[in-house]
Amino acid sequence: MLSLLCCFMSLLSFLIHSCLRPWTQAKKSLKDEKEIDEGTYVAGEEETPKGLLREQMPRHVAVIMDGNRRWAERAGLLTSQGHEAGAKRLIEFAELCFKLGIETVSAFAFSTENWGRHKIEVNCLMSLFQRYLKSKIQFFQSEEIRVSVIGNLEKIPESLLGTIKETEEATKRYKKKHLILAIDYSGRFDILHACKSIVKKSQQGLIREEDVDQTLFERELLTKCTEFPSPDLLIRTSGEQRISNFLLWQLAYTELFFSPVLWPDFDKDRVIEALVSYQRRERRFGCRI
Amino acid sequence: MDSNEPMLLLSSRIGQIGDLGLDLLWRFLHIVVSLFHIVSGIFEAIQSYAISLGLIQKYSSVDIEKLRCLAVVLDIEVARDVAKVVELLQWLKTIGVKQVGLFDSQGLLKKSKDMILEMVPGSTLLQETGEKDISPDRKEGIAIEFISSSDNKEAVVKAANILLKRHLKTSHPEKDEGNNVFTESHLNEALRVVGENVHVPDLMLVYGPVRSHLGFPAWRLRYTEIVHMGSLKYMRYGSLLKAIHKFTGVRQNYGV
Numbered sequence: 001m002l003s004l005l006c007c008f009m010s011l012l013s014f015l016i017h018s019c020l021r022p023w024t025q026a027k028k029s030l031k032d033e034k035e036i037d038e039g040t041y042v043a044g045e046e047e048t049p050k051g052l053l054r055e056q057m058p059r060h061v062a063v064i065m066d067g068n069r070r071w072a073e074r075a076g077l078l079t080s081q082g083h084e085a086g087a088k089r090l091i092e093f094a095e096l097c098f099k100l101g102i103e104t105v106s107a108f109a110f111s112t113e114n115w116g117r118h119k120i121e122v123n124c125l126m127s128l129f130q131r132y133l134k135s136k137i138q139f140f141q142s143e144e145i146r147v148s149v150i151g152n153l154e155k156i157p158e159s160l161l162g163t164i165k166e167t168e169e170a171t172k173r174y175k176k177k178h179l180i181l182a183i184d185y186s187g188r189f190d191i192l193h194a195c196k197s198i199v200k201k202s203q204q205g206l207i208r209e210e211d212v213d214q215t216l217f218e219r220e221l222l223t224k225c226t227e228f229p230s231p232d233l234l235i236r237t238s239g240e241q242r243i244s245n246f247l248l249w250q251l252a253y254t255e256l257f258f259s260p261v262l263w264p265d266f267d268k269d270r271v272i273e274a275l276v277s278y279q280r281r282e283r284r285f286g287c288r289i
Numbered sequence: 290m291d292s293n294e295p296m297l298l299l300s301s302r303i304g305q306i307g308d309l310g311l312d313l314l315w316r317f318l319h320i321v322v323s324l325f326h327i328v329s330g331i332f333e334a335i336q337s338y339a340i341s342l343g344l345i346q347k348y349s350s351v352d353i354e355k356l357r358c359l360a361v362v363l364d365i366e367v368a369r370d371v372a373k374v375v376e377l378l379q380w381l382k383t384i385g386v387k388q389v390g391l392f393d394s395q396g397l398l399k400k401s402k403d404m405i406l407e408m409v410p411g412s413t414l415l416q417e418t419g420e421k422d423i424s425p426d427r428k429e430g431i432a433i434e435f436i437s438s439s440d441n442k443e444a445v446v447k448a449a450n451i452l453l454k455r456h457l458k459t460s461h462p463e464k465d466e467g468n469n470v471f472t473e474s475h476l477n478e479a480l481r482v483v484g485e486n487v488h489v490p491d492l493m494l495v496y497g498p499v500r501s502h503l504g505f506p507a508w509r510l511r512y513t514e515i516v517h518m519g520s521l522k523y524m525r526y527g528s529l530l531k532a533i534h535k536f537t538g539v540r541q542n543y544g545v
Contacts, residue, residue: 113544188473188511195449195471199456209457212450214442241515244544248507252441256500256515281499 048100049272056279058232060104061097062254064246065090067238067262074262080124085264087132091139096271098145098177104226105179108246112152112186129183130160133167140167146174150222151185178226185222187248194220223250230254233278237263255281337527348530352537353385359533360390360436360490360513362505364497367521368393371401375408377496380526382431384533388415389433390490394504396437406433415486438504440485445508448479480508489513492536494529496521514539 048054065086072082094105110125133147140147149164156164164183197220201207207216223229230250234243239260243251257274259266340348359381363374374391381389391398391405398405406412411430452475477487485506493502493515500517502510516532518524 111544116543116545188508191445191508192471192473192476195452195476198449199453199471202453202457209450209453212446212453214446217442217446217449242513242541243510243515245511248510249442249445251502252504252507253501256502256517258515 051276052100052272053279054101057101057275058255058278059102060106060226060228060231060233061102062106062108062231062234062247062251063090063093064108064234064236064240064244065263066236066240068264070238071262071264079121080128082264083125083128087128089264089266091132091136092268093266093271094145094179095143096268098143100275103176103178104228104231106182106223106231106247107180108182108185108244110151110183110185111245112184112189113245115155115184126157126160129181130157130163133160133163137167137170140171140174140179143177144174145177145179146171147179147181148225149181149183150190150225151183152189153184156184180223180226182246185246187243187245190222190247191249193222194218218249221249223247233257233274235259235266235274237261237266333528334525337525337531340527340530341525348527348534351384351530351534353387353533355537356386356491356533358388358390358488358490359386360392360493360505362493362495362497362502363391363393363398363521364499364503365393365395365397367497368395368397370521371398371405373521373524374398375405377521377524377529378405378409378412378431378433380529382409382411384530386431386533388488389431390415390436390486390488391433392436392503392505394438396435396439399435399437402433402435409433434486436486436506441504441506444480444483444485444506445476447483448476448485451479451482452476476508492516492533494518494532496524512541512543 068082068086069079070082071085072079075082090107090109094107097105109129114125115122139145147167149168153161153164194217198207198212198216201220202209218224218229221229230252231247231254233255234247234251235257236242236244237259239258241258243256247254255278257277259270259274261270336345339345343349361377361381368374378389378391402414406414409431413430413432415432415434452471456471480487487509489509489511490513493505493510493513495502495515495517496519497503498520502515514536516536518528518532
C-alpha cells in the first residue's frame with residue numbers, strides 16, 4: 001500500500017509539473033521564441049518528457065503484458081475483451097517507445113505454458129493475434145515498423161502462421177523500429193533450439209565442435225532477428241515479480257521494472273515512469289566501476 | 290501606443306507573479322513528496338524493527354516449507370562486505386531457510402567460501418545431491434551454494450557441447466535432428482555433468498543498487514520470484530522476514 005502511495009505521489013508531482021510546463025513555456029516563448037528549456041529535447045517525433053534524457057533511452061525494451069484477465073474481471077467484462085484491450089495497449093506502447101527513440105520492443109504475447117489455459121481462451125487469443133496482425137499491416141508499413149514473431153510456432157493455427165509470414169514479409173525491409181512478438185515462446189525452448197541449430201550446422205560442416213562458444217550460441221537464439229537481442233529494460237505489469245520463462249538467456253543484465261498496474265491500464269505516464277526509473281539506475285553489467 | 294504601456298506593464302507584472310507562484314507551488318509539491326518519502330521510509334524502518342522484535346503477529350510464523358531454495362544476488366561492490374554477507378546468512382538460518390545460492394558475477398564469494406562456511410555455524414557446502422541424501426545433521430543447518438557468472442552462459446555452452454558430442458556419437462546423427470538429445474531433462478543432466486546445480490530457486494533477493502539479476506544462471510530462473518532488497522549495508526532483519534513472508538503468500542499460475 002505504501003509503495004503504491006509513493007508511486008501515486010511521484011506520478012502526481014510529475015503530472016502537475018507536466019501540466020504546468022506548457023503554461024510556463026508559453027510565457028517564456030513570448031520573450032524569446034528560440035529559447036529551449038533545459039532537459040527537454042525537441043526530437044522531431046515526440047518531445048522528450050521532462051525528467052527523461054533522449055541519449056539515455058534504452059535501445060531495447062521488453063514487456064511481459066500481464067493482467068488482461070484481472071482487468072476484464074474488475075471492469076465486469078469478458079476475458080476476451082481484456083485481451084483486446086491488452087492488444088490495443090501494446091500497439092500504443094510500441095508506438096510511444098518508437099517515438100521516444102527506442103529501437104526495439106519485445107512483447108511476451110503467448111507463452112508455451114499458456115497452452116494449458118482453457119481451449120476457448122486459447123482460440124480467442126489465436127484469433128485476436130491473427131485479426132490484429134492482419135488489420136495492422138498497413139499501419140506497420142506506414143510507420144516503417146519491422147515486425148518479427150519468435151517462438152515455437154509448431155502448434156499455432158495455419159491461418160495465423162500465414163498472417164505472421166505475410167506481416168514479416170511486408171515489413172522486413174524496415175530497419176529503425178522493430179517490434180518482436182513472442183508467441184508460443186519459452187526461454188528454455190529458445191536455449192534448446194539454439195543447441196539443435198548448432199547440431200544442424202555441425203552436421204552440415206558449417207561449424208566445428210571447438211567453435212561453439214557464447215557468441216556463436218547467442219547467434220543461434222530466436223532473438224538473432226535483432227541487432228540488440230538483450231533488452232536494456234524489462235517491464236512486467238500486474239504486480240508479479242518474475243520473468244516467467246521469457247528471454248532467460250538474454251536478460252542477464254536487464255533492468256527489471258515491476259509495476260503493480262494491470263497491462264491494459266499501463267498508459268503513457270506509466271511508460272514514462274518506467275523509463276525515468278531506468279535512467280536513474282546505475283548499470284554496471286556485473287563489472288566494478 | 291502610450292495607453293498600451295501601462296497594460297503591458299501590468300501584464301508583465303502579473304506574469305512575473307504568476308511565475309513566482311508556480312515556482313513556489315512546484316517547490317511546495319517537491320517538499321510534500323520528499324516529506325512523504327521520508328515519512329514512509331521512517332515508517333518502513335519502524336515496521337522492520339517491530340517485525341524483528343516479533344511485535345507484529347503476522348510475521349511471527351512464516352511458512353518456510355514453501356521456500357525450498359533461495360537465491361541471493363549480490364552486486365559486486367556489496368559482495369566485498371563479507372561480514373555483512375555472513376550476517377545475512379545467519380539471519381536466513383535463524384528464519385529456517387535450508388538452502389541458499391549466493392551469487393556474485395565475479396565469483397568473489399566463491400573465493401571466500403571456506404571463510405564464510407566457517408563463520409556461519411551449521412552451514413555446509415551444497416553439493417549436487419538428491420533430497421534423500423540430506424543427513425540428519427543438515428536438518429538444522431543451512432546448505433550454501435556459491436555461484437558466479439561462469440555458471441551461467443559458459444556452463445550452458447559446455448553442456449550444449451556435451452550434448453552435441455553425444456548426438457554425433459549416435460549411429461545416424463545425420464537423420465536425427467536432435468529431438469531425442471535436446472530436451473530439458475537432457476540439458477539438466479548435461480549441466481550436472483559440468484558440475485552445475487539445476488535446482489530452481491523459488492525466491493531471489495537482490496542486494497545492491499541495480500534491479501537486475503546480474504547474470505544469475507538463466508536456465509534456473511524460469512518461475513523465480515525476484516525481490517530487490519536495496520543496500521546490503523543497511524539491510525534489516527525485518528525487511529528480510531517481510532520479503533520471505535510476502536513470497537509465501539504469492540500464488541503462481543505458471544501461465545495457465
